[in-house]
Amino acid sequence: MTPAARLSAAIDLIGVIDTQRIPAAQALKEWGSAHRYAGSGDRAAIAGLVWDVLRRRASSAFLMDDDSPRARVLGMLRLERGMDADAIAALCDGSRFAPQPLTDRERAALASRSLDGAPPHVAGDYPDWLDGHLAQAFGEDRVAEAAAMASRAPLDLRVNTLKARRDKVLRSLAHLRAQEAPWSPVGLRIALAADARNPGIQAEEDFIKGAVEVQDEGSQLAALFSAPKPGEQVIDLCAGAGGKTLALAAMMEGKGRLIATDRDKRQLAPIHERLSRAGVHNAEIRAPKGEVDPIADIKASADLVLIDAPCSGTGTWRRNPDAKWRMRPGALEIRVKEQAEVLERAAGLVKRGGRIAYITCSVLPVENGEQVRAFLARHPEFAVVPPEETASVLWDKAEAFAAAALRSDEGWLMTPRRTGTDGFFVSVLRRG
Structure with missing residues (x-):
């Protein structure tokens, strides 16, 4: 043609x-x-x-x-x-x-x-009814932030440290012009022009052998900020297809207990093959069966519960541009209710001194800071881990990241304009 x-x-x-x-x-x-x-x-x-x-x-x-x-x-x-x-x-x-x-x-x-x-919603290419939410998040910068969310995203990869080192994968993917990602110590980035085809990464030997996974750098950072340690008991409560489960397993170095579950067992379908390819042996998949809670046996014993919360997905508009035009206010209300429910569920799983990592791929305050503040009002035994402490895992890049991302009392907000990632909110809550 x-x-x-x-x-x-x-x-x-x-x-x-x-x-x-x-x-x-x-x-x-x-x-x-x-x-x-x-x-x-x-x-x-x-x-x-x-x-x-x-x-x-x-x-x-x-x-x-x-x-x-x-x-x-x-x-x-x-x-x-x-x-x-x-x-x-x-x-x-x-x-x-x-x-x-x-x-x-x-x-x-x-x-x-x-x-x-x-008008702002036209210049920023988003539905008019979201203007108030975006103004609350970004003020006069909302047009620039939304315009960045309307640009094409790069292809980001996470190196699986259970099987490979970043420098080695970087050399083997040189023909795709892969570069080190700006922030993630295990990230790679392949920039894409507006009219460029996505490279067939699934056909690359590194992907087939489990050395790399496709994962936006913001998602990688969200998992890094949760800071799982080898030997801990970790629960991925909304595991879905397993992207963050794989990242958690690599950080745990295959040691400890990792449980992945999701309320919708259909979402878990790809996770088994992905775990096998990545060489993960300490993960247990628990799919729901009818009305029975698959993790009902766990009571206040988890070191970390990661919540990749159901959300509006406003932070992923670069990758799902038609989703923003199909989004309706009623759907946002449903997501906010689901987020509160999953936070309540996580609270009963965490032991004293344990953490909840609350993550959304949304930039809307109602799903992020407001949700965390409401949870803390219900559960005063929890407190926010200072965002600077969570970002310290970036080592020499922590200061630059702090200058780029939006910090609040509740956590970090990453955006395409500020951090070059998808839009992600991350809050780590520790039980006293």
């Missing part, structure tokens, strides 16, 4: 997503099944265009003064890909499979309009 044909396909797909109200991933999968002639490179390029349009949905429509699928695609090329009107016009020449030529109005918008005067 030509670049122009890919652009036409992206316009059609945005129309399908709009009219059928289906997730972008589903629309892309169905399109690929119906267009077998499109090669992997074509599908990847079209997917990149679609995801970028979703990242810049509001601002692109504002730039073009038109909310149609075609207008949003054209506006995205200007805002996200940095193309000028002439370059965009060269793709829209009306030839076979290409979009129709630019109208005078479209060319004028691309050449002269900007986001000056756009």
